[in-house]
Amino acid sequence: MAKRDFYEILGIAKNASPEEIKKAYRQHAIKFHPDKNPGNTEAEDKFKEGAEAYEVLSDPQKKARYDQYGHEGLGGGFGGGGGGFQNMDDIFSRFGDIFGDDSPFGSFFGGGGGGRGGQRMRKGSNLRIKLKLTLKEIAEGVEKKIKVNRMVAAVGVTFKSCPTCGGSGQVMRVMNTPLGRMQTASTCPACGGAGQSIDQRPPGTDPSGLMAKEEVISVKIPAGVQDGMQLSMAGKGNEAPGGGIAGDLLILIEEAEEDELKRDGNNVISDLYLNIADAALGCSIEVNTIDGKVKIKVDPGTQSGKMLRLRGKGIRDINGYGRGDHLIHVNVWTPKTLSKEEVAILEKLRSSENFSPSPGKSEKGFFEKMKEMFSQ
Numbered sequence: 496m497a498k499r500d501f502y503e504i505l506g507i508a509k510n511a512s513p514e515e516i517k518k519a520y521r522q523h524a525i526k527f528h529p530d531k532n533p534g535n536t537e538a539e540d541k542f543k544e545g546a547e548a549y550e551v552l553s554d555p556q557k558k559a560r561y562d563q564y565g566h567e568g569l570g571g572g573f574g575g576g577g578g579g580f581q582n583m584d585d586i587f588s589r590f591g592d593i594f595g596d597d598s599p600f601g602s603f604f605g606g607g608g609g610g611r612g613g614q615r616m617r618k619g620s621n622l623r624i625k626l627k628l629t630l631k632e633i634a635e636g637v638e639k640k641i642k643v644n645r646m647v648a649a650v651g652v653t654f655k656s657c658p659t660c661g662g663s664g665q666v667m668r669v670m671n672t673p674l675g676r677m678q679t680a681s682t683c684p685a686c687g688g689a690g691q692s693i694d695q696r697p698p699g700t701d702p703s704g705l706m707a708k709e710e711v712i713s714v715k716i717p718a719g720v721q722d723g724m725q726l727s728m729a730g731k732g733n734e735a736p737g738g739g740i741a742g743d744l745l746i747l748i749e750e751a752e753e754d755e756l757k758r759d760g761n762n763v764i765s766d767l768y769l770n771i772a773d774a775a776l777g778c779s780i781e782v783n784t785i786d787g788k789v790k791i792k793v794d795p796g797t798q799s800g801k802m803l804r805l806r807g808k809g810i811r812d813i814n815g816y817g818r819g820d821h822l823i824h825v826n827v828w829t830p831k832t833l834s835k836e837e838v839a840i841l842e843k844l845r846s847s848e849n850f851s852p853s854p855g856k857s858e859k860g861f862f863e864k865m866k867e868m869f870s871q
Contacts, residue, residue, distance in 0.1 A: 498566050501548035509562065513553065520549035617689055617739035619646070622732040627749040628716065630756055630763070634785045634810045636718035643712050643744065646733040652704035654737050655694040659685035689737050703736035714746060719761065719813030722750040755783055761810045761819030766826055767803070769793065774827045784808050784821050791823070799827035 502509055505519040523545040525531070532538035551557045622643060656662035660683035670677050682688040693704050700706045712731055720726070725747050732742025750758065757764045763785060773780070777795035781788045786808060793803075802822055809819025833841070844850050 499544065501552055501561065504544055504548040505552070511552075516549065516552050520545055520553075617687065617735040617737065619733040619735040619740065619742035621742040621745055623745045623747065625747045625749055626714070626716070627751050628720070629751050630753050630758060630810075631785050632716070633720055633750060633758075634718060634763075636811070637716050639714045639716060640711050641714055642709055643731070644707050644709050645731075646701070646705040647708045648734050648736075648738070649697055649700040649704055649706040651695070651697045652700065653694040653696075654691040654704075657683060657686040657690055657692045659683050660690065662690045664688040664690040689739075691737055693736075705734060705736060712744065716748075717813060718811035720748045721813075722748060724748045756785065758810065759822075761812050763809045763819065763821045765821070765823055767823045768826045768828045769797065770828055770830075774799070774825075782823060785810070793825075797825055797827075799825060801825040 502511075505516065505523055507515055507519045511519070524542060527538045527542040527545065529535075529539050529542060551561050622645065624641065624643065626639065626641065628637065657664075660666050664683055664686065665680045665688070666683050668679050668681065670679065683690070686692050693702065696704045712728070714726075714728065716726070725745055728744040728746070730741045731744035734741045755765055765782065765784075767780070767782060769778070769780075773793060774797045775795065777797070778793050779790055780793060781790050784805065789805065789808070791803065791805070802824055805821040805823065807818050808821035811818045830837075
């Protein structure tokens, strides 16, 4: 695929000043930074593409060759999509100094270039756990205390300057190209850009100087979370070797199965079973809701399949858009066995004209009820 124009990538004119080029790249990198777009390969490609453009346009000699000969003038030193870099760490270490402390990604770009040269701030790995919640906990929100086994820096671990890169976090490479010798820098493969390696570590630690530690962490779950939703707690994952930024704790929500109450979006659904007498004569009856028991009134002549609605008795919307309803599906229970006296009573009622089914226009059929329910 043809490579895009570097000026087009950064959205600048050919006569842009060095400061304008720097500013444009900074905005581009923040927009497509991998930590801002997790799992987005398209954003990662654009991030690498922007770094490649800045690599050339920020260097007066390379910029002049590019302006005169285009991509061919670079001697094939750059592949498509950031081929001039060994990996993402290479980009971070080489261009970290253009990101000030106000950047949300300053720490990932070498801390704004202050005092560490080419060293890269490490980030610990993330932890993932599953958290099972009841419907009531989901509806109201809850604070949970959970035990987590984290990798933390062990006491007594000491570090020394990395012998491979001399503490710079980078290794330099010289390549012979048709346009002459070119020098490139990449992240040190021995220390991962940290500039230091383990000197001494106590027993029980891993090769990075970390050890497992059980911690109790308090987690606040907002009302309205859904099954499969993932929440993140920054800095509660594994610590980084030799200091740096701890990873995140990723919490996967699971909804516990309920026997009586079921969830449908922000609504709660349950079944109510009535005997023939209560359905015909009407009654007051208690039903279970996520807020506890509530007494409701059943009108005389209530038909099986009728849906009763308790407004505002459902689940709070996670985005703050109110609360759902509790829908109660009425089922008129027909006994499977009868006594002689019950048979005699029902035989008398069988011939009653009032007991003959006579649905009017106001009585909605199954499909009308389903259509009405899903349209609400």
